[in-house]
Amino acid sequence: MGERYLYQKCPFLKEVSQERREQFETYFRTAPDWLIDAFVVEKMKKGTTFIRENNPADTIYFIIEGLIVATDYRVLGICYDFMQFRKMYAFGGMEFIMDLDVYKTSLRTVTDSIAVKISRPMFEKWMYSDIKALKYESQQMGEYLLEQARNERIFLLMNGTDRKTGEQAPGGKTAI
Numbered sequence: 001m002g003e004r005y006l007y008q009k010c011p012f013l014k015e016v017s018q019e020r021r022e023q024f025e026t027y028f029r030t031a032p033d034w035l036i037d038a039f040v041v042e043k044m045k046k047g048t049t050f051i052r053e054n055n056p057a058d059t060i061y062f063i064i065e066g067l068i069v070a071t072d073y074r075v076l077g078i079c080y081d082f083m084q085f086r087k088m089y090a091f092g093g094m095e096f097i098m099d100l101d102v103y104k105t106s107l108r109t110v111t112d113s114i115a116v117k118i119s120r121p122m123f124e125k126w127m128y129s130d131i132k133a134l135k136y137e138s139q140q141m142g143e144y145l146l147e148q149a150r151n152e153r154i155f156l157l158m159n160g161t162d163r164k165t166g167e168q169a170p171g172g173k174t175a176i
Contacts, residue, residue, distance in 0.1 A: 003025060005033060005036060006024075006025065006028060006031075006036060009036050009037070009039060010024075010036075010039065010041070010064075010116065012041065012064065012065075012114060013064070016064055016065050016114075017065075020064060020065065020088055023087060023088040024062065024064060024088060024116075026136070027062070027088065027090070027136065027140075029132075030130050030132045030133050031126060031130075031133065032126065032129075032130075034122075035118065035122060035123075035125075035126045038118055038119065038122045039116050039117070039118065040116070040117040040118070041114065041115070041116055041117075042114070042115045042116075042117055043112070043113070043114055043115075044066070044109050044112070044113045044114075044115060045109070045112055046109055046110065046111050046112050046113075047108065047109060047110075048108065048109045048113075049071070049106055049107070049108045050107060050108070050109065050115065051091060051092065051103050051105070051106060051107040052103065052106050053072075053073070053102075053103055053104060053105050053106045054102050054103065055102060055103055056101060056102060056103075057092050057095035057096070057100060057101060057102055057103045057120060058119065058120050059092060059117050059118070059119060059120060060090050060091065060092040060093060060096070060117070060118045060119075060120060060123040061090075061091040061092060061107075061115045061116070061117055062088055062089075062090060062091070062115060062116045062117075062118075063085065063088060063089075063091070063109075063113055063114070063115050064088065064113075064114045064115065064116055065113055065114040066109055066110070066111045066112060066113025066114060066115075067084060067085070067086065067109070067110040067111045067113070068084070068085040068091075068107055068108070068109060068110065068113070069081040069082075069083065069084050069085070069107070069108055069110055070082055070083045070085070070105045070106070070107055071105070071106045071107070071108055072105065072106070073106065081108075083148065083151075084110070085107075089140055089141075089144060090123070090137055090140065091107055092120065092123075093123070093137050093140070093141060094141050094144075096120065096123060096124060096127065096137075097137065097138060097141055
């Protein structure tokens, strides 16, 4: 895959932040042309839930522009946003790595967003044929899970009153 071909298929990349553009380039550095040809670009309005927990994990989403939150609906019927995503991840990639048939969390746009979608079969075909891409996806997923575990640990080690008020935890992190 050439970077030039990537920009032919995704001209909107020239308009996004340098950080997101570089993340996209890095992710698809070894992608074959057939995968780039399979890209579907979708503009999503603010407040769009594009992945729902327990729905079939049949599409991989890459958010090129916009802010995303992960939402949990399992706690007493209360909607709880537990993480914001500022980097570009393969949403649905974790389900692929873990061989899960359904999404394990719901994801919603906080701002108007632009996504590149790939069908899961196309994504799997690429991952199974490209060890560098599979390694990179595994690193991204591991980074995300490590960040989640560290954030949860900070919250759990805080005094109960500090959790409730959202005061700063050791290390300058703010709970809630």
